[in-house]
Amino acid sequence: MAEYLDRIGAGNVLLTKEPLSFDWVPPRLVGRDSELGELASIFMGIEGDGVSCRAVVTGNVGSGKTVLTRRFYLDLSTKLEGRRKVTISHVNCRNHPSTSQVLQQLALSLDSGHPERGFSSGEIIQGIRRNLKAHNNHLLLILDEVDVLIRRDSSDLIYKLLRIDEGQEEGGSVSLILVSQDMTLFTLFEKAVKSRLGASNTLTLNPYGPDDLVRIARQRYEASCRPGSVSDGALNKIGSFASDAGGDARMALELLEAAIRRTEKDGRNEVTEDDVHPSSIREASVEPSQVDDLSVHQKLVLLGISRRLKKADEVSSGDARKLYELVCEETGMKAMGYTTFWKHMKHLESEGLIVRRTSNSNRGRGRTQYITMPNTAPAVLEARIERDLIG
Ligand SMILES: Nc1ncnc2c1ncn2[C@@H]1O[C@H](COP(=O)(O)OP(=O)(O)OP(=O)(O)O)[C@@H](O)[C@H]1O
Numbered sequence: 001m002a003e004y005l006d007r008i009g010a011g012n013v014l015l016t017k018e019p020l021s022f023d024w025v026p027p028r029l030v031g032r033d034s035e036l037g038e039l040a041s042i043f044m045g046i047e048g049d050g051v052s053c054r055a056v057v058t059g060n061v062g063s064g065k066t067v068l069t070r071r072f073y074l075d076l077s078t079k080l081e082g083r084r085k086v087t088i089s090h091v092n093c094r095n096h097p098s099t100s101q102v103l104q105q106l107a108l109s110l111d112s113g114h115p116e117r118g119f120s121s122g123e124i125i126q127g128i129r130r131n132l133k134a135h136n137n138h139l140l141l142i143l144d145e146v147d148v149l150i151r152r153d154s155s156d157l158i159y160k161l162l163r164i165d166e167g168q169e170e171g172g173s174v175s176l177i178l179v180s181q182d183m184t185l186f187t188l189f190e191k192a193v194k195s196r197l198g199a200s201n202t203l204t205l206n207p208y209g210p211d212d213l214v215r216i217a218r219q220r221y222e223a224s225c226r227p228g229s230v231s232d233g234a235l236n237k238i239g240s241f242a243s244d245a246g247g248d249a250r251m252a253l254e255l256l257e258a259a260i261r262r263t264e265k266d267g268r269n270e271v272t273e274d275d276v277h278p279s280s281i282r283e284a285s286v287e288p289s290q291v292d293d294l295s296v297h298q299k300l301v302l303l304g305i306s307r308r309l310k311k312a313d314e315v316s317s318g319d320a321r322k323l324y325e326l327v328c329e330e331t332g333m334k335a336m337g338y339t340t341f342w343k344h345m346k347h348l349e350s351e352g353l354i355v356r357r358t359s360n361s362n363r364g365r366g367r368t369q370y371i372t373m374p375n376t377a378p379a380v381l382e383a384r385i386e387r388d389l390i391g
């Protein structure tokens with residue numbers, strides 16, 4: 001019998017997978033009430049015919065830009081039901097990076113067939129406007145990762161969309177939300193676009209702190225797993241690592257999913273701190289060139305560890321510290337204090353260069369950690385860093 005297949009649907013921990021997917025939009029966002037409120041105030045009056053609104057949303061990777069705009073338009077369309085007809089089109093410009101591809105997506109969401117060939121973007125946009133007016137419809141267009149489109153095709157399309165009603169009797173055809181990681185999005189815009197967008201309509205999402213990230217991970221766990229199956233220790237570890245990695249909610253979800261998978265695979269029914277492996281969620285193997293982006297002291301820490309791991313399977317954190325001090329001596333650098341040293345270790349771990357494991361036995365007061373390098377060859381890193389720092 002194919003008993004190994006019993007794992008499928010065994011569900012010691014997991015009840016339903018859907019809420020773990022990145023695309024799942026939670027009924028309530030964690031810690032973004034004031035940002036949603038701000039967006040609502042930018043869209044004040046949207047229920048009235050003839051009104052259109054514009055907003056720009058920026059923030060770092062995983063700060064929740066996409067899910068915030070999704071939650072917003074889902075709530076908005078419920079709110080507008082029976083008041084104003086609105087079609088929502090959410091286009092990710094990374095997947096549709098050219099003006100004509102974006103226009104094609106628009107036509108698809110308006111069900112108006114493919115734009116015919118041979119027309120200029122201006123003509124197609126006026127066609128879209130006629131379609132909207134004929135059906136007494138309003139278009140809310142969200143251009144996600146819009147910097148990809150602007151870098152490729154300039155902000156011409158956006159300019160034209162902003163001016164869609166200019167010179168017409170009736171306004172209110174299209175509302176726009178532009179989303180971008182790039183804080184310098186505005187510098188990519190030409191003056192004419194800038195003045196039409198208005199800087200006051202910009203919403204910046206701050207990176208999440210550890211508490212928010214724990215709550216985000218908890219929300220997903222509660223929506224997808226058996227009650228009590230993910231320990232607080234695991235959630236806290238996820239929160240602190242995702243916070244160190246820049247407040248990236250996607251990383252928190254990746255860590256959670258991988259930890260659940262690991263627990264299920266072992267046939268256990270509780271996800272513990274030890275199931276959270278921050279280094280294993282990114283690429284399984286790291287490119288040696290990744291080392292080049294490290295700071296000098298990060299390189300020195302890594303050099304000490306690499307030298308030992310050429311000969312041993314693992315190195316204790318205490319030894320890693322001593323090896324680092326030796327390497328500093330050798331290169332004539334002053335060793336950094338403990339706090340900085342640990343910061344560097346965490347960074348090396350988040351880059352996937354090292355993996356840390358806390359020992360079960362607590363010798364002494366501080367917990368000893370063991371470091372391994374499963375994703376790369378220590379000798380290769382050693383040679384690369386030596387060439388770079390020692391010459
Ligand atoms: N406040 C939140 N509450 C619940 N889930 C969240 C929250 N913020 C982000 N998430 C979840 O974290 C993941 C990453 O968020 P999202 O994709 O919105 O980030 P982003 O800012 O668009 O990232 P990128 O810059 O890479 O496009 C998504 O699965 C999202 O649902």
Ligand SMILES: [Mg+2]
Nearest residue numbers: 065066067144
């Ligand atoms: Mg996004």
